[in-house]
Amino acid sequence: MSPRPMVRPGGRSARVQESVHAAVRELVGEVGRDALTVPMVATRAGVTPSTIYRRWGDLQELLSDVAVERLRPETDPADLGSLRADLDAWAEQFLDEMASPPGRAYIRDALLGDPDGTNAGQCSAYAAEQIDVVLARAVQRGEPVPETELLIDRVVAPIMYRILFRPGRLDAAYARELVTNAVYAQQVEAGARPTQAAAPRRSKKKTDN
Amino acid sequence: MSPRPMVRPGGRSARVQESVHAAVRELVGEVGRDALTVPMVATRAGVTPSTIYRRWGDLQELLSDVAVERLRPETDPADLGSLRADLDAWAEQFLDEMASPPGRAYIRDALLGDPDGTNAGQCSAYAAEQIDVVLARAVQRGEPVPETELLIDRVVAPIMYRILFRPGRLDAAYARELVTNAVYAQQVEAGARPTQAAAPRRSKKKTDN
DNA sequence: CGCCTAGAAGCAACAAAATCGCATTAAGGT
DNA sequence: ACCTTAATGCGATTTTGTTGCTTCTAGGCG
Numbered sequence: 411m412s413p414r415p416m417v418r419p420g421g422r423s424a425r426v427q428e429s430v431h432a433a434v435r436e437l438v439g440e441v442g443r444d445a446l447t448v449p450m451v452a453t454r455a456g457v458t459p460s461t462i463y464r465r466w467g468d469l470q471e472l473l474s475d476v477a478v479e480r481l482r483p484e485t486d487p488a489d490l491g492s493l494r495a496d497l498d499a500w501a502e503q504f505l506d507e508m509a510s511p512p513g514r515a516y517i518r519d520a521l522l523g524d525p526d527g528t529n530a531g532q533c534s535a536y537a538a539e540q541i542d543v544v545l546a547r548a549v550q551r552g553e554p555v556p557e558t559e560l561l562i563d564r565v566v567a568p569i570m571y572r573i574l575f576r577p578g579r580l581d582a583a584y585a586r587e588l589v590t591n592a593v594y595a596q597q598v599e600a601g602a603r604p605t606q607a608a609a610p611r612r613s614k615k616k617t618d619n
Numbered sequence: 620m621s622p623r624p625m626v627r628p629g630g631r632s633a634r635v636q637e638s639v640h641a642a643v644r645e646l647v648g649e650v651g652r653d654a655l656t657v658p659m660v661a662t663r664a665g666v667t668p669s670t671i672y673r674r675w676g677d678l679q680e681l682l683s684d685v686a687v688e689r690l691r692p693e694t695d696p697a698d699l700g701s702l703r704a705d706l707d708a709w710a711e712q713f714l715d716e717m718a719s720p721p722g723r724a725y726i727r728d729a730l731l732g733d734p735d736g737t738n739a740g741q742c743s744a745y746a747a748e749q750i751d752v753v754l755a756r757a758v759q760r761g762e763p764v765p766e767t768e769l770l771i772d773r774v775v776a777p778i779m780y781r782i783l784f785r786p787g788r789l790d791a792a793y794a795r796e797l798v799t800n801a802v803y804a805q806q807v808e809a810g811a812r813p814t815q816a817a818a819p820r821r822s823k824k825k826t827d828n
Numbered sequence: 829c830g831c832c833t834a835g836a837a838g839c840a841a842c843a844a845a846a847t848c849g850c851a852t853t854a855a856g857g858t
Numbered sequence: 859a860c861c862t863t864a865a866t867g868c869g870a871t872t873t874t875g876t877t878g879c880t881t882c883t884a885g886g887c888g
Contacts, residue, residue, distance in 0.1 A: 421884045423836065449874070458838055463875065465836085522731055527786055534784040563777040563797070570784070571776035575743040577736055588772070591804070598807075630855050632865065658845065667867050672846065674865085 429455045430462060434476045443473070443515060470523030477519035478529045483536055486543050493548035493555060494593060497565075500544055501585040504537070505569050509580045514573055537566050556596030564592035638664045639671060643685045652682070652724065679732030686728035687738045692745055695752050702757035702764060703802060706774075709753055710794040713746070714778050718789045723782055746775050765805030773801035 433455035437446055448469050452459040466472040487500040507513045520529050538558055545555045565588045572580055642664035646655055657678050661668040675681040696709040716722045729738050747767055754764045774797045781789055 421836095422882085423884085426837075447874075459874080460839085460876080461837055468875085518730070521727070521783060530784045531786055534780075562780070564773070567777040567780035568772040570780050571743075571771070574730060574783070575736075575739045575779070577740055595800070595804070631853080632855080635866080656845075668845080669847080669868085670866055677846090 426455070426457055426461065427465075430457060430472070431476055431479070434472060443519075446473075448472075468523070470519075471525075472523070473519040474521075474523035474529050477516040478532050481513075481516050481520060481533050481536060483540055487540050489547060492551075493544065493553045494589070496544045496547065497561070497589045497593065498586050500540060501565055501569075501589050502582045504540075504566070505580055505582065505585040508569060509573055517570070517573065534562075534566075538562060541566075554596070556592060560596060561592055564595065565589055635664070635666055635670065636674075639666060639681070640685055640688070643681060652728075655682075657681075677732070679728075680734075681732065682728040683730075683732030683738050686725040687741050690722075690725050690729060690742050690745060692749055696749050698756060701760075702753065702762045703798070705753045705756065706770070706798045706802065707795050709749060710774055710778075710798050711791045713749075713775070714789055714791065714794040717778060718782055726779070726782065743771070743775075747771060750775075763805070765801060769805060770801055773804065774798055 430451060433451045434446070437451060437454055441450075446469060448462050449459045451469075451472070452462050455462075462472065466475070487496055487503075490496050490499055508517060517533070520533055524530050541558050541561050545558060545561075548555045565585070568588055569580065569585065572578065639660060642660045643655070646660060646663055650659075655678060657671050658668045660678075660681070661671050664671075671681065675684070696705055696712075699705050699708055717726060726742070729742055733739050750767050750770050754767060754770075757764045774794070777797055778789065778794065781787065
């Protein structure tokens, strides 16, 4: 009945985990991601290779863990006084970080060594949290707000799709354009609905509002 | 003036490539993707491991090549008589194929062993080609059509994002919803533009309209 | 406060895979 | 038919990944 020794978050295990993660970060900077090997990381971390193999399975899963940590947003989105301004600023920063060479590398790594999708889900959750902060502030101000799902589909998804699948350039103007369209869609949905084809997104109640 | 011997597409090289690809397809079915190893593939293909290492680098790049082949659409989208019907049908089939367990696996593999993004770009190109076929037919009929880019951002990207980053279920209703919104957006852009915030996608000149 | 237990790490022998130099084959052009 | 050279085969070597067993220690319990 004793709760769960399932994982041991403290003590030596924690130290090992931290030192291994640190070793990865250092070595990625020094020799590059491609030259990384498990034995190399183990040596730098002062650990035996078998420890890493047992805890992470392989290099990809380890890199995935490290990548997710680095993709975690460190601060809340800035408060610029309006939903539109907050979203613009957040989307621009999001695009910048994700589309940068290191950002792309982290995304790839996060997806790569992630058999069950846990890490990928975490990335998605980070973005959703940031958006929720912005939306909550807008609600406080009394502004009408779109649903988080809409913003993920219209802003986050296109950015990530282009990063992963298309070589082309991504700039701030594109991010703003996506925000414009998303916000406009929400306005249409909330207010005038020109045609019946409007936008019954994720209808829990797609009646009128 | 002779084209280029850069790669040797014919003869033995081609036979080796085909036999290796075939070996991968067979073995994935027999022992599963996780149990695959380069030596195993080499043996089945009647080839030395070093051949595979030299041509593909590692198992991931080989799997990526095979995955892209399997993601290539085999037939043009059905012609159902209207843009809306064609898009609905295509999006539903696209979602079905991509969200299925084998589809997800192919997508992951395609992205995984793809340092320069060539294979990922190819996947994106496949989708764009299919959409272009649908749009070209609609133009023939005299229907107004959205841009390919809009459909990729609004339909393809959200589907792929959810497949890659979110655990939730994806069903045909969601695909239709995305198509509805995309087609509606295009109608707004082309015709009545309720507010000036409408949808200046990809503005070459984003001044006023 | 000190034992007990079990999960985690160390160690070392082993198995498997990846790399590399060199010999051989065979496309594709002349 | 010959020549050039990319591509493959082969085998030795290095590196990486696995496994059984021992040792250590965090966390629970008396």
